[in-house]
Amino acid sequence: MSTAPSTGQAPRREADPPGSVLARVRRVDPRQYVVYVAFLLILAFFAVTLHDDGFLTSDNLLNIARQTAPVTVMAVGMVFVLSAGEIDLSVGSIVALAALVTAIVLRDVGLVPAVAAGLGVGAAVGLVNGLFVTLLRLPSFLVTLATMGLVAGLARWTTDLEAVAVVNDTFASVFGSGDVGPIPSLVVWTIAIVALGHVVYRHRRFGAHVLAVGDNAQAARVTGIDVNRVRLAVLVISGTAAGLAGLLYVGRIQAASYTLGANDLLIVIAAVVIGGTRLFGGAGSVVGALVGSLIMGMLTNGLILMGLDSNQQMVAQGVLLLIAISLTLREPKGA
Amino acid sequence: MAELSTAPGTPLVRLAGVGKRFGAVVALRSVDLDVHAGEIVALVGDNGAGKSTLLKIIAGVHPPSHGEILLDGEPVRMATPSDARAHGIEVVYQDLALADNQPVYMNLFLGRELVSGPLRRLDRARMAAETAELLKELDIRIPSPRVPIRALSGGQRQGVAIARATHWGERLILMDEPTAALGVQETARVEDTILRMKERGKAILIVSHSLDQVFRLADRICVLRRGEQVGVRETAQTDGDEIVAMITGLR
Numbered sequence A: 001m002s003t004a005p006s007t008g009q010a011p012r013r014e015a016d017p018p019g020s021v022l023a024r025v026r027r028v029d030p031r032q033y034v035v036y037v038a039f040l041l042i043l044a045f046f047a048v049t050l051h052d053d054g055f056l057t058s059d060n061l062l063n064i065a066r067q068t069a070p071v072t073v074m075a076v077g078m079v080f081v082l083s084a085g086e087i088d089l090s091v092g093s094i095v096a097l098a099a100l101v102t103a104i105v106l107r108d109v110g111l112v113p114a115v116a117a118g119l120g121v122g123a124a125v126g127l128v129n130g131l132f133v134t135l136l137r138l139p140s141f142l143v144t145l146a147t148m149g150l151v152a153g154l155a156r157w158t159t160d161l162e163a164v165a166v167v168n169d170t171f172a173s174v175f176g177s178g179d180v181g182p183i184p185s186l187v188v189w190t191i192a193i194v195a196l197g198h199v200v201y202r203h204r205r206f207g208a209h210v211l212a213v214g215d216n217a218q219a220a221r222v223t224g225i226d227v228n229r230v231r232l233a234v235l236v237i238s239g240t241a242a243g244l245a246g247l248l249y250v251g252r253i254q255a256a257s258y259t260l261g262a263n264d265l266l267i268v269i270a271a272v273v274i275g276g277t278r279l280f281g282g283a284g285s286v287v288g289a290l291v292g293s294l295i296m297g298m299l300t301n302g303l304i305l306m307g308l309d310s311n312q313q314m315v316a317q318g319v320l321l322l323i324a325i326s327l328t329l330r331e332p333k334g335a
Numbered sequence B: 001m002a003e004l005s006t007a008p009g010t011p012l013v014r015l016a017g018v019g020k021r022f023g024a025v026v027a028l029r030s031v032d033l034d035v036h037a038g039e040i041v042a043l044v045g046d047n048g049a050g051k052s053t054l055l056k057i058i059a060g061v062h063p064p065s066h067g068e069i070l071l072d073g074e075p076v077r078m079a080t081p082s083d084a085r086a087h088g089i090e091v092v093y094q095d096l097a098l099a100d101n102q103p104v105y106m107n108l109f110l111g112r113e114l115v116s117g118p119l120r121r122l123d124r125a126r127m128a129a130e131t132a133e134l135l136k137e138l139d140i141r142i143p144s145p146r147v148p149i150r151a152l153s154g155g156q157r158q159g160v161a162i163a164r165a166t167h168w169g170e171r172l173i174l175m176d177e178p179t180a181a182l183g184v185q186e187t188a189r190v191e192d193t194i195l196r197m198k199e200r201g202k203a204i205l206i207v208s209h210s211l212d213q214v215f216r217l218a219d220r221i222c223v224l225r226r227g228e229q230v231g232v233r234e235t236a237q238t239d240g241d242e243i244v245a246m247i248t249g250l251r
């Protein structure tokens, strides 16, 4: 750290004591850790109550990890969006359209164009969202509410509600059923996207600008940050992440249908918010969102193993979500 | 007088007929004002007189509706806050302009974050260290540069905003009621800081509602009333009564 040739100024000091591990631990806001404690508690609860149903088998745990991959990828994008003080309601619809477009291009053209098309659909919808938000100064809540419906309509229209099967082993392996060594490719995608998101969020100037814009856009603007560029960027990131989530669904299920992603929006937002990201911008955590996503996945999996039907699952998920949100989102008294 | 940009008499900043309209509202009619290096000019006037608007025009927040800004005799266009910052102009805003949930050091370096290494990783440790050093220099006491702004008192926040402006403001520092939220001791300390900036040859344009403070600090006083420039007085050649009369328009 004593040499920093890439920056104009010479460092005045070595890494200082406030950066030490001890100081870091003392600085920790306990509320940020609720999500990790909750994760362990839920894990322990299911491990005991569902012991005979094989909850804690490595097969089942890997299954959870694979099933949560698309939600985790979307959650990483959503951390950026919420941190910037925006929201993206269109992610679930993007999953369906990106999945269908990918499956069609894969069938009719080829692998690489299919991947590009799926990601491109996500990026394009994100760009449209971002342009409406920045050029017309509309709230992202309303813009993405509109594109959520619009894109869902497009997805139904593309194939007239028909599902499209995928018969391409390479695609299925890379985006779904394959492994890298002992690790399922879906888990590799999860780790890669979370790592990338974390680095950009915590260790790049862009991440700091996202947080500043979400915290106080006026303050960000007067310090020279291009607020609109940041808003546009987070919505494109989120759209692209949703496109990738679509690819991961197609890879795992080996088919695309307009119903993919239909129930994901709420789960993504829940995962992100439980993971410690402020709903109103200015604070958040990518790693927290991963843990939030795993919690949501564990709940779904555990409730199925408990024998709850899908109606009962919805009720149980709602109750647990309320509990989780109450624990994590409670603003401190007097704040 | 303005043709030789290096002449000692050339003001650091010259406003020539600067005005601002917000739709039908005329916030500022036409202001002519010079501020020289090493000079403190006070901007006074009642609420809504246009003081903040004038500062924001110089800071690149609002483009002027008409008129010119000259820096060292050269006309400049201040289209964005970044332009003003690039010219060495910094502002302490009335509404503070701090990001509450971000740490103190990040607020000090906002928009100019330090990075290190070939990957241009944010250098949080160095930003925190430099912040601690700077605040110590200015005698601004906060628990740690890593606490978020929302954990600070009003006076401490003001201190952070002032530290940011004095740290980055190479040439001109604009201050909008910098001591409005401060106690007696803190106010004295800020005034001390302002005088030290003046000694270092920086130009300072300060908005204040405290005439006592204005007379303690300023070399000249510019009075605005309802967007109109009423006049500019040398502090040494005027008194509170005259300034009050100019502010209120009553004799």
Ligand SMILES: Nc1ncnc2c1ncn2[C@@H]1O[C@H](COP(=O)(O)OP(=O)(O)OP(=O)(O)O)[C@@H](O)[C@H]1O
Pocket (backbone or CB within 6 Å): B022, B025, B026, B027, B045, B046, B047, B048, B049, B050, B051, B052, B053, B054, B094
């Ligand atoms: N962004 C804006 N849009 C429309 N009108 C504005 C805007 N900013 C300021 N004004 C108007 O311009 C006038 C001058 O406002 P300004 O904030 O400059 O006053 P001020 O002298 O700083 O007052 P105070 O002492 O209360 O801070 C006011 O009538 C105000 O309503």
Ligand SMILES: [Mg+2]
Pocket (backbone or CB within 6 Å): B051, B052, B053, B094, B176
């Ligand atoms: Mg004002």
